[in-house]
Structure formats: C-alpha cells, structure tokens
Amino acid sequence: MYKDDPKFTMMFESKIFNINGDRLKEGDEPLRYYSLTNMSEYHMSRHLAASAQNMYSAAGITPTVINSICDQMIQAVNDKKIVDVAVLANNLKYRTKYPVDEHATLRMAMIYSIVEREDPDKCENHWTEWKLKRILDEPEAYSFFLPIGLELTPAYSEYLQEVSLNSLNQRKTMLESMQPSTSEQK
Incomplete structure (x- = not known):
C-alpha cells in the first residue's frame, strides 16, 4: 500500500513479525x-499526539504510569502505609529529574511511523500501542527506533548525547528499587 507511494519512505522491515503482527512465517509479507x-x-492528528506525548515525556512519565x-x-x-507513600512520591520525583523514558521515546517514534492498514490521516x-508492542519484542526494531524517538522528542533534546542503553537500564533499575516493599509494614 505505501511501498510504491513516493510520499512514503520505508524505515524498517521486521524480521520477526508479518503484516498482521503475527510471527513471520515463510511466504508472509513482513x-x-x-x-x-x-x-x-x-x-495534524499526529502532530497533536506528538505534542501530547512530548508533555508526558518532559515529565518523565506516561499517563498509564x-x-x-x-x-x-x-x-x-x-x-x-505512609512509608510506601513516601517511596512512591520519590519515584515520581526521580522520574522528573531523569525524564528520559524508553517507552515514551519509542511511543514518539511510533506516532510518526505508519504500518500497512493504518490510516496515515489519523493518529x-x-x-501506536500495537506498533510499540511489536518493537519491544524485536531487539533490532527497538535499537532502530530508540534514537529516532529521541530525536523526535523535543523534551529530550538536551539528553541526546548522554542517553544510552546503559543509562536507560540504570534508570529502570533505580525506579524498580523505588517501589513499596512487599513485606508487611507497621
């Protein structure tokens, strides 16, 4: 559909998923x-979605989180459990201090990418979530789209030089440690 349309440029071809998002088998279209x-x-709907995503990206957190x-x-x-409230409040504060979130970054890349059957005149x-799920399950796609999402996210422009897979993993580990303990508190 978009392959032969000069208005579109192919960015990435999956080696894992077919056009329907199922596992790619021989003879399937990727x-x-x-x-x-x-x-x-x-x-305009994509620009509006990107603007909204950028606001959440600036806060280092998505609405779901x-x-x-x-x-x-x-x-x-x-x-x-007041201690748990304090731990969760610190989690929120940490996210605003270190806002670069990999899912927010990838979501931005997905807002500006289009797949077959998706209407380019709607966002x-x-x-967006369907595409995000696929790229999270495909390491090569993840690596390809992460820098694109960083570049498309104005809130992250000052972090472009310092963001790496290692820094994202450190952020993830730190946030995981900022969760309430599962043991019974008094």
Missing part, C-alpha cells in the same frame, strides 16, 4: 514501518 518523506505532510502510581499511593494511604492510540 511488517514494514513507513514515514512520510516530508514531515510537514503528516496529518502516573495513574498506576497514584492508585498505589491511594491504596497505601488507605492501608496506613489512533491503539495503532
């Missing part, structure tokens, strides 16, 4: 990610 050759030709942490904090207050969250 999943291909395209971009518009001219950035100004993206539909914010809601999850808030739910945990509310439960901790209800359970009178629908289910497609």
Whole structure:
C-alpha cells in the first residue's frame, strides 16, 4: 500500500513479525514501518499526539504510569502505609529529574511511523500501542527506533548525547528499587 507511494519512505522491515503482527512465517509479507518523506505532510492528528506525548515525556512519565502510581499511593494511604507513600512520591520525583523514558521515546517514534492498514490521516492510540508492542519484542526494531524517538522528542533534546542503553537500564533499575516493599509494614 505505501511501498510504491513516493510520499512514503520505508524505515524498517521486521524480521520477526508479518503484516498482521503475527510471527513471520515463510511466504508472509513482513511488517514494514513507513514515514512520510516530508514531515510537514503528516496529518495534524499526529502532530497533536506528538505534542501530547512530548508533555508526558518532559515529565518523565506516561499517563498509564502516573495513574498506576497514584492508585498505589491511594491504596497505601488507605492501608496506613505512609512509608510506601513516601517511596512512591520519590519515584515520581526521580522520574522528573531523569525524564528520559524508553517507552515514551519509542511511543514518539511510533506516532510518526505508519504500518500497512493504518490510516496515515489519523493518529489512533491503539495503532501506536500495537506498533510499540511489536518493537519491544524485536531487539533490532527497538535499537532502530530508540534514537529516532529521541530525536523526535523535543523534551529530550538536551539528553541526546548522554542517553544510552546503559543509562536507560540504570534508570529502570533505580525506579524498580523505588517501589513499596512487599513485606508487611507497621
């Protein structure tokens, strides 16, 4: 569909997934990610989605994670586990101090990539999440799209030189350590 359209440039061809997002088998057409050759030709819905994603990226957190942490904090207050509330508050603070989040970065790259069957004149969250799931399961795609997402995320522009797989892993490890303990607290 987009392969022969000069407005589109193929960015990446999956070696793991077919056009439907299932495991690639012999004879299947591979999943291909395209971009518009001219950035100004993206539909306004994609620019709006990118702007919203950038706001969350600047905070170092996505709406899903914010809601999850808030739910945990509310439960901790209800359970009178004030230490857990403090741990979760520190988690939020850490995210704003070190905002570069790999999923937010990859999500930005997916906003500006288009796959077969996806309408280029709409930016629908289910497609962004569908693509994100595939690239998280394909190391080569992950490595390909991570720097693209970094470049497309204005909130991360000052971090371009210092972000690496190692720094993202360190951030992930630190955030994992900033979770309430599972043992019973008094």
